[in-house]
Amino acid sequence: MHVGLEHYLTVSFLLFALGLLGVIMRRNLIVIYMSLELMLNAANLALVAFSRFNDKLDGQVLVFFIITVAAAEVSVGLALIVALYRRRQSAHVEDLTSMKL
């Protein structure tokens, strides 16, 4: 079977949807954060596939930028989640309720 652009795009859409579902459904901050990374990687997959099939390199260059930025985001994000865990002894979203009307 020949694997074409649409196959890659389908996988990428599925990954994106799975990630979004994870962000919405899961209650643990670390798992939510992993799902967010999944969504970013779905975009990376789409970009690389488009690059490959359209014979253009811009998409792959953008992927490098995305990977770098995602690494920076993760380092800040995990530090934040650890700091919150130290204060609250919990990394669940239900516990993020100190600010209500």
Add this chain to the structure above:
Amino acid sequence: MNSSLIALEICVLALGTVLLLADFWMPVERKKFLAYFAAIALGGLLLAGFSDSSFCQTFGTAFNGAFVEDAMALFFKRFFLVAAILVLFVTAEFSDKIAAGISEYYSLIIFALAGMLFAASANDFVMLFVSIELITVTFYVLVSFQRAKLTSLEAGVKYLIIGALSSAFMVFGIALIWGTTGKMNFTELAAVASQFLDNKIFLIGVLFLLAGLGFKIAAVPFQIWAPDVYQGAPTPTTTFLAIGSKAAGFVLLLRVLFAAIPAVAEQWRDFLIIISGITILYGNLCALPQRNLKRLFGYSSISHAGYLLLGVAAVSATGQSAVMYYLAGYLFTVVATFIVIVLVMQNLETEDISGLAGLNQRSPILAATMTLAMASLAGVPPLAGFFGKFLLLKAVIGQGIATSNHGYYCLVFTALAGVLISFYYYFGVIRAIYWSKEAKDLSPIQLSGAAKLAITICIAGIVWIGIFPNTILNLADEAAKSLGI
């Protein structure tokens, strides 16, 4: 390639690094004054930009068209520099509440400023993504900077999750747009965008990209983070979020909609009208029952995002220049509001609206400043907020006549209803200052010279922009021309 175009950004980044290094040698009790040093340095850059030298005055593109310096970039760069200078003044007043790492806080503000300057010049999806992430990642740290306070950490985590979600949407949107059109550059994309108007994948990409930008400006339905983050973040961060981050979102929105995909903007008028109307109503209605001042201004900033979207929904040059004019007035108003909050709440644990009680006896200057700022936010003539709203509504009505689209008239009535609602809570703040009986602490508030200077600048800005709108309006018109719609 003309890399001298990014001289301003390089200077700002160097300043941020210098501040980080100065932390090593500066005695602890003097670190507070680094803010004034940074503000003076930024002021120097701003003045250098106004003088006749070629420093950030030459227009052109760099980095293969990814970076553009035009009238709009220049307008927003000056805007961001002024915003950062005023925020540094607010931070200096707040510095006692940030126990450790105050110079890191200053340098993070400068790095966020660098991101905003790049955003003002972004003419390419890569540049757009990198600059918006530089702003957002810096703000994750700035929001959660008071690590000892649970609310600050919680606000940081909420901002982090929703921010990362929106950047995932944005990146996916960019991937789809680039995949279907094959163009990263806005100018090149504008030439071909009209051929893709019935391509579903392209339109989904645009929608995802707009979702990412909608998060930055806190437009409905991506506004959910704003009240919590505004409330929990340290007050200087809230100030910078309310002006810098929002304006960065708007400059990118204007560029994407009108420089990259004008054909889609033309087609999606109704969509923009609906978003704008709902944002105005949501922000104003939810602000009504608030007692926490910063939360109140969180909702108020959502409603102002809605007013600003009026100009975007108009899809016309007058609408765009009205957006820029409104932002200029909003800048001084917001800083005036938050510097008063910082000074009044210095010795209070709560940020409740009742903390303002008796302010007219404690410090008549602060009371007058807050009153002026509230009147400008509500849109009382002759202040900046009034003329800004007037221009936005004028642009919308103009489009209503030109296109005979009845949605525009509905939008005007929605906006007017929103303004009427907003009078209630803005004047609630004024009432708390002058007519509240709950005042316990009537000790006078001492103002430092720098605080007086910042307050004077803000008052002068609010009044001057309102009474003599021509200077700013000419600059904004010039800037809107460079978008070419």
